[in-house]
Ligand code: TYD
């Protein structure tokens with residue numbers, strides 16, 4: 001094999017006997033649900049066939065999947081080692097098996113006895129939950145065909161290796177080959193497959209990142225194993241909204257669903273403490289209240305520290321500059337720390353105003369009223385810009401007992417939403433500071 005044309009064959013020394021042969025496309029070529037060579041069709045004539053979804057029985061998981069498991073779908077479950085991937089998947093499989101479905105849990109990381117220990121902790125006893133300890137891709141595929149399970153879990157995709165490749169297990173080539181063959185099997189047999197993949201803190205290790213485009217759905221564990229809560233976010237989903245989150249708590253009997261995340265994230269909030277502000281962040285289809293905490297302290301360093309956890313640090317630098325320049329708060333010589341309580345990541349620009357309020361509150365040492373929610377995007381000239389889905393956000397705040405909402409004057413909530421809470425509409429940061437302190 002040669003990547004380019006050669007006149008003389010290096011093996012048989014013959015001339016002009018090198019023929020071009022296209023490599024089969026491992027991703028799409030063999031997928032039974034992709035039929036090539038047809039004619040263009042009007043979009044209205046294409047039958048919509050989503051098929052029936054299989055419910056896992058864990059409401060938080062069904063929601064992040066977009067309403068249950070789609071047949072033949074491939075789901076990547078990523079996260080740091082020790083965060084709870086194996087535990088979660090074993091619970092999901094136990095639930096499915098308890099409902100009378102035969103499911104196959106393939107592990108290349110732990111012995112059957114270790115899996116049994118975990119299963120005892122979480123109470124997984126169902127007789128239709130089959131466990132296979134195996135790392136050879138060919139043998140795994142053979143067993144999938146023999147057992148004909150309703151759902152397969154591969155724990156983890158980094159341990160699977162194919163004898164058709166020379167590279168070491170866990171290398172990018174092996175991980176990609178194993179995944180593409182497993183995904184193919186999933187599509188062919190219409191069996192959903194969960195691929196567990198380890199990622200390190202910076203998400204760099206070979207594996208999950210290269211798989212993201214191959215699978216239908218990508219779920220990642222957020223937060224860290226030092227806390228009890230676990231947040232599972234759908235980064236990508238071909239069968240539902242992305243960015244949906246499911247919230248769990250790690251207990252001694254496995255992961256337990258947290259049905260009311262807003263209350264959960266605000267549980268330990270200090271009231272009337274400077275630097276603490278509550279915002280509503282839209283995570284997928286669900287509004288969730290989170291607390292933003294800020295600490296602004298006089299710095300002893302030539303270059304003050306800026307640390308942001310849970311929010312984009314570039315965004316924070318921008319907001320600090322706006323506060324300094326437009327509102328005249330002299331933050332330049334201060335260390336600034338920002339944190340989203342509860343370990344959630346909030347990426348939305350709608351939390352800008354909350355960040356600004358937290359920074360100003362800590363800098364001025366004046367608390368923000370604990371029953372006030374702050375919402376809005378902030379522009380470079382200090383203007384406050386509209387945010388989407390205002391009604392949902394206001395209703396969630398009202399439900400949790402908040403009585404005032406500071407919002408951009410350009411996003412107008414419906415009368416029904418506005419009557420639940422007192423709404424203050426503002427247009428600039430100067431107005432924000434006036435209304436807060
Ligand atoms: P695990 O699912 O093995 O993590 P991963 O597969 O992502 O590497 O989870 C490991 C952690 O979870 C471990 O530190 C122990 C903890 N744990 C509990 O706290 N309670 C439980 O019921 C279980 C099964 C695990």
Ligand code: MG
Nearest residue numbers: 085086109155
């Ligand atoms: Mg594991």
